[in-house]
Amino acid sequence: MKFLYLALAILFEVVGSSFLKVSDGFSKIIPTLITIVAYIISFYFFSQTLKTLPLGVAYAIWGGLGIVLTALISVFIFKQSIDLPAILGITLIVSGVVVLNFFSKTLS
Numbered sequence: 001m002k003f004l005y006l007a008l009a010i011l012f013e014v015v016g017s018s019f020l021k022v023s024d025g026f027s028k029i030i031p032t033l034i035t036i037v038a039y040i041i042s043f044y045f046f047s048q049t050l051k052t053l054p055l056g057v058a059y060a061i062w063g064g065l066g067i068v069l070t071a072l073i074s075v076f077i078f079k080q081s082i083d084l085p086a087i088l089g090i091t092l093i094v095s096g097v098v099v100l101n102f103f104s105k106t107l108s
Contacts, residue, residue: 002052005045010062012042014069021078057106064097 016038023031049058068090074080082090100106 002049005048006053006058006061009042009045009049010065010069012038012045013062013066014073016042017066017070018073018077021074054106057100057104060100061097064093067093 016035019031019035019038022028023035026032046058046062049062071082071086071090075082
């Protein structure tokens with residue numbers, strides 16, 4: 001259940017971040033409301049995750065995967081480009097999340 005809650009927290013954080021872009025600095029009411037609701041839901045599920053996962057590990061996974069998914073949305077939905085250093089940085093983030101999940105005893 002802890003990883004389901006974490007996945008939902010990540011999903012809603014990415015939705016919130018995406019609509020934050022669409023809200024145009026909170027000048028558009030519907031995207032602004034979607035942003036606020038998505039972040040509230042994200043924090044709720046993240047708080048549930050923290051009942052069973054250590055804060056540092058949960059935040060690393062939440063932040064890392066959120067960064068990767070948000071970057072992918074920026075490329076494929078918003079047609080923004082990313083350069084090689086950005087791709088390398090994102091790859092390092094993913095590598096860190098993989099190391100945490102497969103090699104750390106903290107998640108046991």
